[in-house]
Amino acid sequence: MMTKTKTETLQLNVHKVTLRTKLSRNRTLILMCLPAIVFFIIFNYIPMPGAYIAFTDFNYNKGIFGSRFVGFKNFEFLFNSGKLWQLTRNTILYNLAFIFLGNALQIIIALMLNSILSKSFRKVSQTLLFLPYFISAVLVGFMVYALFNYDYGFINGLLKNMGKEPISFYSKPGVWPVIIIVANLWQSTGYGSIVYFAALCGIDQSLIEAARIDGANGAQVIRYILLPSLKSTAIILILFSLGGIMKGNFGLFYNIVGTANANLQPMTDIIELYVYRTLINQFNFPYSTAAGLYQSIFGFIIVNIANAVVRKIDPEYALF
Amino acid sequence: MKHQDSSMVVIKTISYIFIGLFAIFCLIPFLMMVSGSFSSEEVIITKGLWILPRQFSTEAYKLAFASPKLLLGSYALTITLTVCGTSLGLFLISMTGYALQRRDFFLRNKISFFIYFTTLFSGGLAPTYLWMSKYLHLKDNYLAVFLPLLMSPWLIFLMKNFIKSIPFEITESGKIDGAGDFRIFVSLILPTLKPALATVGLFLALSYWNEWYNAMLYLSNKSYYPLQYFLYRIINMANYLKQSTAGAQVTVGNLPSNTLKMATAVLATGPIVFLYPFVQKYFISGMTIGAVKG
Numbered sequence: 001m002m003t004k005t006k007t008e009t010l011q012l013n014v015h016k017v018t019l020r021t022k023l024s025r026n027r028t029l030i031l032m033c034l035p036a037i038v039f040f041i042i043f044n045y046i047p048m049p050g051a052y053i054a055f056t057d058f059n060y061n062k063g064i065f066g067s068r069f070v071g072f073k074n075f076e077f078l079f080n081s082g083k084l085w086q087l088t089r090n091t092i093l094y095n096l097a098f099i100f101l102g103n104a105l106q107i108i109i110a111l112m113l114n115s116i117l118s119k120s121f122r123k124v125s126q127t128l129l130f131l132p133y134f135i136s137a138v139l140v141g142f143m144v145y146a147l148f149n150y151d152y153g154f155i156n157g158l159l160k161n162m163g164k165e166p167i168s169f170y171s172k173p174g175v176w177p178v179i180i181i182v183a184n185l186w187q188s189t190g191y192g193s194i195v196y197f198a199a200l201c202g203i204d205q206s207l208i209e210a211a212r213i214d215g216a217n218g219a220q221v222i223r224y225i226l227l228p229s230l231k232s233t234a235i236i237l238i239l240f241s242l243g244g245i246m247k248g249n250f251g252l253f254y255n256i257v258g259t260a261n262a263n264l265q266p267m268t269d270i271i272e273l274y275v276y277r278t279l280i281n282q283f284n285f286p287y288s289t290a291a292g293l294y295q296s297i298f299g300f301i302i303v304n305i306a307n308a309v310v311r312k313i314d315p316e317y318a319l320f
Numbered sequence: 321m322k323h324q325d326s327s328m329v330v331i332k333t334i335s336y337i338f339i340g341l342f343a344i345f346c347l348i349p350f351l352m353m354v355s356g357s358f359s360s361e362e363v364i365i366t367k368g369l370w371i372l373p374r375q376f377s378t379e380a381y382k383l384a385f386a387s388p389k390l391l392l393g394s395y396a397l398t399i400t401l402t403v404c405g406t407s408l409g410l411f412l413i414s415m416t417g418y419a420l421q422r423r424d425f426f427l428r429n430k431i432s433f434f435i436y437f438t439t440l441f442s443g444g445l446a447p448t449y450l451w452m453s454k455y456l457h458l459k460d461n462y463l464a465v466f467l468p469l470l471m472s473p474w475l476i477f478l479m480k481n482f483i484k485s486i487p488f489e490i491t492e493s494g495k496i497d498g499a500g501d502f503r504i505f506v507s508l509i510l511p512t513l514k515p516a517l518a519t520v521g522l523f524l525a526l527s528y529w530n531e532w533y534n535a536m537l538y539l540s541n542k543s544y545y546p547l548q549y550f551l552y553r554i555i556n557m558a559n560y561l562k563q564s565t566a567g568a569q570v571t572v573g574n575l576p577s578n579t580l581k582m583a584t585a586v587l588a589t590g591p592i593v594f595l596y597p598f599v600q601k602y603f604i605s606g607m608t609i610g611a612v613k614g
Contacts, residue, residue, distance in 0.1 A: 026426060026427065028502050029425045030427065032418065033415075033416050035416070036412060036435060036471055037435075039412075040471075042456075043467070043468055046451055048441070048443040048447070049443070050443045050451060051443045051444055060454075112334070112335035115332055117332075125339045125340065126600075127596075128343035128344075129343055130596070131347065131350065131596070132349075134526065134592055134593055136529075136530035136548040136588075137532070138548045138549070139585055141555075142551075142555050143353060145555075146352060146353065147369075152578060153368060157367060157368020157369055157370065160368065186349075217327040218330075219328075220327075255552075258556075292443075292444025293444055296441055296442055300441050303440055
């Protein structure tokens with residue numbers, strides 16, 4: 001990262017370059033970054049101190065700093081009601097499933113695409129695998145509804161055709177983790193497999209040929225050359241996804257289960273849904289902010305741990 | 321390959337079958353939607369959805385276009401947002417990306433971290449919502465949808481990685497000719513960035529076209545909504561469905577609401593799906609380069 005360029009070495013030689021000369025020399029470059037800096041200040045940095053709402057009994061008219069300070073009361077409520085535990089458990093378990101099943105499937109798909117020699121078959125199937133990535137969460141939610149609803153759903157249509165009783169999926173909380181996980185895999189696997197596929201394409205072909213000459217069969221090539229070559233990519237990708245384990249895919253959950261079906265909540269509620277619901281439906285700023293801040297801080301700690309682990313494995317890949 | 325060993329044959333066969341099945345699995349919900357939208361309402365209610373149209377009917381589309389004011393307005397709005405957002409976003413992102421990869425720019429690491437930090441920590445939804453609505457007065461303003469999608473740290477770093485692969489000599493030659501940094505960026509760097517602009521542009525266009533979240537948060541009293549939020553309202557709000565067909569010669573009881581919803585879904589998604597095969601090439605190569613962290 002810190003390779004000294006010619007100009008920088010030069011600057012070191014010419015005694016001390018004052019900050020002012022540096023600024024004026026880079027004036028245009030600073031100006032070029034300015035829109036981005038202003039953008040992130042307005043949309044990301046300014047709201048940050050607003051997290052203080054979590055420690056108040058916020059009143060919309062009095063504003064953030066006019067409201068009464070209540071310490072950790074809002075967090076205590078979330079904790080004591082058991083809600084925080086349920087949300088944390090669901091968020092983490094869903095993410096673990098998304099990450100591990102997702103990466104496993106992506107690797108399998110990439111290996112299989114790699115062993116398919118017909119270019120046209122590969123191209124068509126890749127296009128189809130990508131298709132779900134291009135649609136909005138709204139449509140994903142609607143598709144899930146069209147598949148599973150009681151009245152005219154695709155699945156229930158099939159069941160009726162086979163002379164079986166239709167199933168009321170929307171009153172069975174237990175099936176939703178499976179549906180949500182499958183929906184997530186459906187939408188992201190094709191897209192996610194590109195990185196692995198690219199890594200496979202980057203393998204030195206002479207390595208594979210040499211193994212073949214030594215008598216290795218197809219399965220052995222996969223086992224001893226292709227899979228090991230994906231190992232570092234997989235570890236890094238998984239670690240970074242684990243860094244985001246507290247963040248949920250709001251769009252997917254919101255459009256698939258919504259906020260109204262309390263029956264499904266024990267199995268489907270994630271932190272983002274709670275933050276949204278308490279804010280927009282109940283207009284409860286303090287609880288919403290408290291849950292959001294809890295997520296942010298917990299997530300911040302985890303991403304730092306993940307980054308430290310990545311740094312240990314390969315400093316090149318560390319994010320910061 | 322000269323000798324085909326038996327394990328290779330098995331692996332290939334399994335690969336063709338599995339990939340083929342997975343591709344069909346990806347396709348089925350789409351087939352179901354399109355077929356549903358071309359079926360008659362009665363057959364859907366009595367027999368359920370299928371992957372081929374049953375009792376072929378274009379009634380839902382006729383109804384969607386019977387009084388198309390809301391639909392066409394949403395189209396116009398979404399196209400405007402997508403075109404303006406993608407072009408302005410591309411310009412700002414590539415300009416920032418260029419400055420941030422210049423190794424003679426002494427603030428580059430500091431500014432990079434300043435941008436990156438926003439992905440590590442955030443104030444959360446409630447403070448952002450309060451700031452946007454109470455202080456910036458962006459409630460029911462299309463800017464609330466337009467602005468937040470313009471840039472993202474990940475797109476800026478993706479672009480920065482792309483530009484890094486362009487030899488620094490190009491910048492140096494511009495400097496020797498006496499061009500300023502902005503001039504160098506516009507006339508020397510931008511023209512070499514086509515694949516990068518295509519990739520990042522596709523991501524931007526996708527996020528604008530598929531935008532519904534900010535619209536849901538901030539727009540409630542508008543005549544027109546971004547398409548995906550329009551679709552959301554058609555699907556989830558019975559009143560809005562009726563309102564969207566106001567003026568058409570249908571009595572409310574006979575409204576083929578299910579097929580109409582599916583026809584709206586097809587209309588709202590069609591353009592971006594048809595665009596995809598044309599940009600797939602750039603997208604895959606772009607993702608491959610972007611995957612390399614810098």
